[in-house]
Amino acid sequence: MANPERWTTERLPDLTDKTVIVTGANSGLGYEVTRALARNGASVVMACRRTNHAMTVKGRILTELPDATLDVRELDLADSESIRSFVDDFESEYDDLHVLCNNAGVMAIPRTETEDGFELQFGVNHLGHFALTGLLFDSLLETPGETRVVTQSSGFHERGDIDFDDLHGEQEYDKWAAYAQSKLANVLFAYELDRRLTDSGTEDVLSLACHPGYASTDLQRRGPEREGSLIRLWAMGLANAVFAQSAERGALPMLYAATADELIGGEYVGPSGLMNMRGSPDVQPSSERSYDEKLARRLWDVSEGLTGVTYGFPQSKATTE
Structure with missing residues (x-):
């Protein structure tokens, strides 16, 4: 196995x-992931809610990397119709999908609902990506060679629990508890997807989870801005300045999970440094609750019911013989 302590974008393969x-893909970690992948030859579909901003970002990357292949596509993970439209358009123009980076997210915001009536953090961070992955599942299966699904979680998943009696915070809402729930759901989903792939005998599709540690991005600003809290905004800025690593460094775990040959699926990748908040990427354990297979199966079933999306796993040879 390569030594992840020295893993940087210089070790990305030719893509x-x-x-x-x-x-x-238009900001923060997604921007840095896009930039690094494009630099190494990948054709990157920038799936973004704000396409005008994404086009500006695309232009910025092309100024640095004039040969980059970038395709801005509208995707609102808070709207099931937008997700289905994105997938239909993608599959009509692309034959292959090698890596799906489930990166987008919202953090610690006042209670809001998606177009489908889901609490926004759970709806975008988990359900939106659950639906997107399921609708793109055939593309992942049918692409020759190995393909991957990499789902971005957070160290906050360790504080999370899945409250099936109040998934959408309608009875009681705490913005940080809702965020932690959504991030735990990300890890549960990544592991359960890996188990179901294994059980179906599918060896060429890998599912992994990752987290960026403490990275300085716009994500921390959005909650205080929505609340109009100048104090929280100032505190977040101070914490970022003192403790956070750059977004470029925070993107390394996702890049490592998306490309490293030594990974086999079902891993959780994060920074290997102080308290897993910064440093080079490495495989590490997630929370004890994230390995609860019964919890993961229940979450999967509930997610199918809420999104109306089911996954077409191939039948394993063991079940057909």
Whole structure:
């Protein structure tokens, strides 16, 4: 195994002829992931809610990397119709999908609902990506060679629990508890997807989870801005300045999970430094609750019911013999 302590973007492989979707590619971690993948030859589909901003970001990357292949596509993970439209358009124009980076997310915001009536953090961070992955599942299966699904979680998943009696915070809402729930759901989903792939005998599709540690991005600003809290905004800025690593460094775990040959699926990748908040990427354990297979199966069933999306896993040879 390569030594992850020295893993940087210089060790990214040649990604020529590889197609990658990055959700939330227009800012923060998604921007850095997109930039690094494009630099190494990947064709990157920038799946973004704000396409005008994404086009500006695309232009910025092309100024640095004039040969980059970038395709801005509208995707609102808070709207099931937008997700289905994105998938239909993608599959009509692309034959292959090598990596799906489920990166986009919202953090610690006042209670809001998606177009489908889901609490926004759970709806975008988990359900939106659950639906997107399921609708793109055939593309992942049918692409020759190995393909991957990499789902961005957070160290906050360790504080999370799945409250099936009040998934959408309608009875009681705490913005940080809702965020932690959504991030735990990300890890549960990544592991359960890996188990179901294994059980179906599917060896060429890998599912992994990752987290960026403490990275300085716009994500921390959005909650205080929505609340109009100048104090929280100032505190977040101070914490970022003192403790956070750059977004470029925070993107390394996702890049490592998306490309490293030594990974086999079902891993959780994050920074290997102080308290897993910064440093080079490495495989590490997630929370004890994230390995609860019964919890993961229940979440999967509930997610199918809420989104109306089911996954077409191939029948394993063991079940057909």
